Amino acid sequence: MSRPVDVLIDFLKSEEARGVTQVYLDEEARAALRELHRQKRKGPKLEPVAEESAEVSPAEASKEMEVSHPPRVVEAPVVVSPDGGSAAEKIAALKAQAAEWPAARALGSLRETMVFSVGNPDADLMLVGEAPGYQEEREQEPFVGPAGQKLNEILKAMGLSREAAYISNIVKFRPSMERQTTNNRKPTVEEMAACMPFVREEVRIVRPKCIVALGATAAEGLLGLTGAVARMREQWHTFEGIPVRVTYHPAYLLHGSAALQDKRKIWEDMLAVMEQLGLSISEKQQGFFLPK
Template sequence: MQPGFNDLLDATIAHLEALRSSGARQVLVSSQVLAELSASTGRKAPTPTPSVPAPAAVRPASASPIAPTAPRPPSAPAALPASVTARWNTATQAPAPRTPPAPASVPAPIITRPPKLDPIALAAALENLRQRTVACVKCPNLVSSRKNVVFGVGDPQARLMFVGEAPGADEDAQGEPFVGLAGELLTKIITAMGLSRSQVYIANILKCRPDTPGQPYGNRKPTPEEMTTCLPWLQEQIGLIQPQVMVALGVTAVEGLLGKTDGITRLRGKWQNYQGIPLMPTYHPAYLLRTQLTTDKRKVWEDMMSVMERLQMPISEKQRGYFVAK
């Protein structure tokens, strides 16, 4: 191992810890960066800048650069060689320009995450996030019309997280997602899976109800600007909860999470990837209420059985037979 590699590793660790202290929950690492870091053991490493402190000791090879879990005092991010920092990106930073699609032979970027917080720290972090979210005034029109900010509900330790579109009138009034008719149907779906609402986590792309000026009732789809503005709250929420599987309910949830506008009919039933988390798109319960089609209900149920299989949940013969024509 070259001597400079230890400096680079220490600088990387310091930078990640500083990002973590400043609230970053996720760091995207391209395979190219990892390859370069690995290769540094066998070739000349980039020269550290003078601001990078010399390592106190050689780190074990197995040390993870994002292993620390205890809160750390805020500190300024340590400088890294430009060739490395240019390719680091975090979920809390402004979106970086899209890079051209990689050739088929290049593996997808590897996404590393900090370990999930212990239950007490997680509850505290979620409460801190909730307080910041309910105080949000980034969308003046929604702030003036909302009754509540609908943060999310459920088990912070949930393995399964549902993401919907935006609060409706009932959700706005009660401050909880999916409590209207569509919410009742979602609850039935969750129950049919053998779970309860309190065992999963439910949130929306938008935390405030989209306003409908001049209309006393009715809903509208969030605008792209509203979704972009609000998404960091959900991203931070997901980063804390770290569910094993996510379900995107409806086209708006898919657009918000994946940036895909292919349409829910094309995407439903096909596993997607949200920052390393398997994500199943399916129809929104409100759509099922509108169509009342058994075929659509069966499709959603098949999607939920895929989710159950992914979570290694048992599926009974009775469950497999739901909505199948006799």
């Protein structure tokens, strides 16, 4: 189950991304906030708070949340996974919650059909993309279009099957567009923040040995990084204590401009992942996409 502080911070970031500068704290929440702040600092007891309501900025509130039991914020959504049961049962419970997730539905910028995840909830390897596209929405499964076929080929080259990995996206619904048909768009920061509580909980349930962030948007959602993938790859990052490797999205290989050296870069990232997973690497695998 997500820690209350993580859920609250995700909610505050979502509100801040929407342009909200103030969040309402009722009398009970304000009193609890002051008491927890006092306990943290072990200072003298504060005077009782005034009767009138108060507002604080999401940034200020999130700074105060570095405590074990943060005060209640009105309408803050909470993701709950069962304490007992298998990893598959816990993922199923998350999926049921995500289908009608208020924080995502309230945005009005995501489509109706949810695409949650696929694969082995006990996997050593977790792969995370940005959001479902046209084909993924139709089949309600991540990475089933042309980019998904490329991902399957990458996994096969690693000696893994698609079913052996756990595959998910930052955003659980296809981002909508005006007069949308097969065209897709990148999810916004606001849309990613709304769905991040589920991603965080997925990671805690699966507990993979490592995560691969597929593309710049996935890296932004997971790690808060922005910019080019070229500057993020070839190093290990962490999310929830799990090593994360950033690489190019498989769709990058579908571009006519993708050269042998680009394929090699992705493969080098996968070789690093194989080492992290403790998989054996043959000479043939080591030499994939090297100039002849």
